Amino acid sequence: MSAAEAGASVVVVERAPEKKRGGNGPFTGGFLRCSFDGIEDLRQLVDLSPLEEKKLEVDRFTPEEFFLDVAEVSDYRADPDLVDVLVNNSLDTVKWLRGLGVPFVPAYGLHGTGADGKVRMSGVAPIVEVSGGGAGLLEVLFRKTVDMGIPILYATRATGLVTDSRGRLAGVTVERERVTHTIEASNVVLAAGGFEASPEMRARYLGPGWDLARVRGSSYNTGDGIRMALAVGAQAVGNWTGCHAAPLDVNAPPFGDPNLSDAFVRRSFHLGITVNRNGERFADEGADVEFKTYSEMGKLILAQSGQVAFQLFDATMMELVRSEYTLRQATRYDAESFSELANKAGIDGRRLERTIDEFNAAATGTIVDPRTKDGISAATVYPPKSNWAAPLNVPPYTAFPVTGGITFTYGGIRINSRSQVMHEDGHPIDGLYAAGEMVGGLFYGNYPLGCGVMAGAVFGRMAGKTAASSTVGTANV
Numbered sequence: 001m002s003a004a005e006a007g008a009s010v011v012v013v014e015r016a017p018e019k020k021r022g023g024n025g026p027f028t029g030g031f032l033r034c035s036f037d038g039i040e041d042l043r044q045l046v047d048l049s050p051l052e053e054k055k056l057e058v059d060r061f062t063p064e065e066f067f068l069d070v071a072e073v074s075d076y077r078a079d080p081d082l083v084d085v086l087v088n089n090s091l092d093t094v095k096w097l098r099g100l101g102v103p104f105v106p107a108y109g110l111h112g113t114g115a116d117g118k119v120r121m122s123g124v125a126p127i128v129e130v131s132g133g134g135a136g137l138l139e140v141l142f143r144k145t146v147d148m149g150i151p152i153l154y155a156t157r158a159t160g161l162v163t164d165s166r167g168r169l170a171g172v173t174v175e176r177e178r179v180t181h182t183i184e185a186s187n188v189v190l191a192a193g194g195f196e197a198s199p200e201m202r203a204r205y206l207g208p209g210w211d212l213a214r215v216r217g218s219s220y221n222t223g224d225g226i227r228m229a230l231a232v233g234a235q236a237v238g239n240w241t242g243c244h245a246a247p248l249d250v251n252a253p254p255f256g257d258p259n260l261s262d263a264f265v266r267r268s269f270h271l272g273i274t275v276n277r278n279g280e281r282f283a284d285e286g287a288d289v290e291f292k293t294y295s296e297m298g299k300l301i302l303a304q305s306g307q308v309a310f311q312l313f314d315a316t317m318m319e320l321v322r323s324e325y326t327l328r329q330a331t332r333y334d335a336e337s338f339s340e341l342a343n344k345a346g347i348d349g350r351r352l353e354r355t356i357d358e359f360n361a362a363a364t365g366t367i368v369d370p371r372t373k374d375g376i377s378a379a380t381v382y383p384p385k386s387n388w389a390a391p392l393n394v395p396p397y398t399a400f401p402v403t404g405g406i407t408f409t410y411g412g413i414r415i416n417s418r419s420q421v422m423h424e425d426g427h428p429i430d431g432l433y434a435a436g437e438m439v440g441g442l443f444y445g446n447y448p449l450g451c452g453v454m455a456g457a458v459f460g461r462m463a464g465k466t467a468a469s470s471t472v473g474t475a476n477v
Contacts, residue, residue, distance in 0.1 A: 001100065001141070002464025003189070004148050011183065012145070012152040013174055015192070016220045021154065022138040023193045024217035024408060024437065025453075026258035030130030030137050031107060032097075032457070033450030034090035035063045035123075042121070045094055045128050046104045056106070057114075061123030063087040069123065073292070073448050077239070079441035082459075085417045086442070086451070089458045094128065097457060102140050103131040110291065110449075112372035125291060126450035134453070135258060158224060161188060161232050161432070169431030172228075187467035190421070191436040191460060192225025193218065194409035196243065197255065205240045205411060213302060214248055216265070216405040219255040225438045229413045232432070233423045238440025240411030244447050245298030247274075248405030250308055251331045263329045266402050267294045268321035270388050271370055272313040273359060274402075276304040279342065279352030281359070286387035289373060291449035298404030310345055311400040314392040320370045325400065333399045345399045360391035408452065412440030419463035431470070433463035 004010050014021050036042060039058040048056070066087040070078055098104060110125035121127045130137040145152065155176065162171040162182060171184040195201035199211035201223050230236060252264035267290045274285055274297075283300050287293050301309045313321065324330065335341035338356050342349035358381050365376030367390045378389035413434050415421055420428035436456040443451070 001145060001148060001150070002461040003187075003468040004150055004464075006465055006468030008187070008464075008468035010150050011185075012150060013156050013158050013172065013183070014152055014154050015157045015224070016154070016218065018154045020218070020220070020258070021142065021152075022218075023191075023221055024134075025138045026135040027217040027256045027262075027407075028134030028137075028453050029262060030133035030453065031110070031126040031450035032090075032094055032104075032128055032130070032454045033066070033126040033448060034094050034128070034454060035066045035087055036061050036091060036127060041091060042106065042127060045098060046106055048106075052106070055118055057118045057120045058127065059120070059122040061127075063090075065123050066090065069448055070442070070451065073446045074442070074444040077444040079237075081417050082415070082439075082442055085462065086455055086458050089462070090454055093454070093457045093461055096461065100140065100144050102137060104128040105131050110371065112369050124289065133262075137453070158192070158228065161228050163232055167232075167430065169429070187431045187433065187470065189419075189433040189435060189460075189463045189467055190225040190229060190413075190438060191434065191456070191463075192438055193221030194243075194412065194437045195223030195226060196221055196406045196409050198222040202406070202409075205409070206243060207241065209302060209307065210406070212307060213245070214252050214403060214405040215255045216246065216248065216407045217256045221408070221437070225434070226412055229421055229432070229434065229438075232429060233425075234429060234432070235414040235422045235424045235426075236411065236440065237414035238411040238442070239444040240409075240440075242410040242443070242445055243299075244295040244407040244410070244443070244452075245302065245404045246294050246407060247297050247301060247309075247311070247402040249329065249331050250401040250403050252403070252405060260329065263324055263327050264405070265294075265324060266311055266400055267291070268313075268325060268370070269294075269297060269311045271317045271320055271367060272311055272392065273355075273385070274301075274309050274311050275347065275352060275355060276309050277306060277347055279348040279350075279355050281355060281381070281383060282309075284383045284386055286373075286377070286385045286389060288387075289371060292446070295407070295447045296445070298406070300404075301402060302404035307403050309402055310347060311402055312341075312392060313398050315394040315396055317367065317390070317392070318398055320367060331401055333401075334396050336395045336397070338397060341397050341399050345401060347399070356392060359385075360393060363389040363391045365390050408437040410440065410443045410447075412438045414441060415439055415459065418466045419459050420466065431467075433467050435460040435463045
């Protein structure tokens with residue numbers, strides 16, 4: 001859409017059939033992390049009623065603070081030039097999306113409520129989300145794409161990039177119904193996701209056992225775009241052994257179901273404790289708010305025996321967990337005692353009871369707000385629990401068996417601040433651009449909620465603009 005707005009002739013090549021289009025887009029929560037300057041900016045993104053304005057207190061979240069947020073989460077490894085483009089274009093890009101018809105609503109569920117009943121929004125989390133989540137976002141954007149007259153070739157897999165004698169992009173080869181075609185184009189934008197749906201690439205880059213991981217999102221993100229770019233000399237960059245992996249219901253399907261979205265994700269682990277089959281804790285469940293730690297918890301679970309763990313809650317905590325825990329898709333065990341619970345779930349009962357006794361002796365707090373760090377810790381157990389350390393002592397007790405579900409990979413292709421793909425020799429590859437999850441250099445080890453969709457939008461929009469401005473022919477893919 002960005003390229004078409006700038007006057008280019010565009011065709012979209014979509015590997016999936018129409019019903020499964022959009023890569024990982026339909027599986028996201030639709031949160032977009034952007035900078036903002038108080039409620040004035042929020043008013044430009046959503047329609048606030050007078051009642052909503054009264055119950056809201058909106059702080060500032062400057063581009064400088066956003067920059068530091070990404071830098072800290074990535075252990076200061078993120079490419080500063082790309083982060084700079086992301087944070088300084090975030091708010092304007094959300095406004096652009098709204099202008100295209102994307103409906104945003106305040107992300108109330110990510111922010112705490114004060115004693116005065118007001119929801120205080122700050123940079124700790126995104127302040128807006130798409131109505132209808134990622135599926136709602138894609139529905140609007142695909143409809144707008146059709147309205148703009150941009151053709152979409154569904155069930156058509158791009159298999160290679162075509163270059164001329166000077167190394168400039170000349171088109172792509174595609175496969176449709178086992179027949180190979182060549183689409184001539186002066187510019188190509190790759191936005192084909194990471195390699196999370198490829199067991200072979202997961203095992204090769206992420207390590208042993210990752211080939212067995214469930215995939216939260218699309219089955220079509222098998223690294224095609226990355227391989228195509230590398231084949232023409234693109235520079236690999238980023239955290240190739242790292243990925244976003246969330247706790248997932250142990251009976252989640254092998255790949256994501258766009259109709260169920262986040263139904264299988266289990267993110268309320270910070271309210272209780274998580275143990276492995278031996279009945280032992282292995283992580284600080286309360287290190288930070290859930291949306292800053294859930295992408296790492298999945299990796300820790302996959303390192304446990306059988307790639308499974310159990311999130312444990314008592315009756316008090318169950319009143320605070322996210323709504324997904326109460327859906328019929330949730331695998332759960334309930335019991336009046338931990339010995340009974342261990343027997344039902346297949347946990348070492350003796351060790352579990354010892355773990356519970358030790359934890360309860362160290363945990364003396366009461367959970368008040370699950371969205372705000374409270375400093376109530378259990379410091380004398382290992383690992384310690386830094387926040388929300390309330391004892392589990394009100395039956396019935398509940399166990400949710402979970403595994404790790406990979407969302408997207410962090411390693412990818414280097415681009416510059418104009419979304420041009422960089423060659424191994426340090427120069428841009430003429431006519432080649434990239435955006436989305438296949439771009440490396442932004443996320444290392446962890447990931448701030450809402451940055452994935454935001455980065456895809458910022459660099460996707462940038463790629464379209466840049467490609468259109470350098471058009472020498474009539475076709476752009």
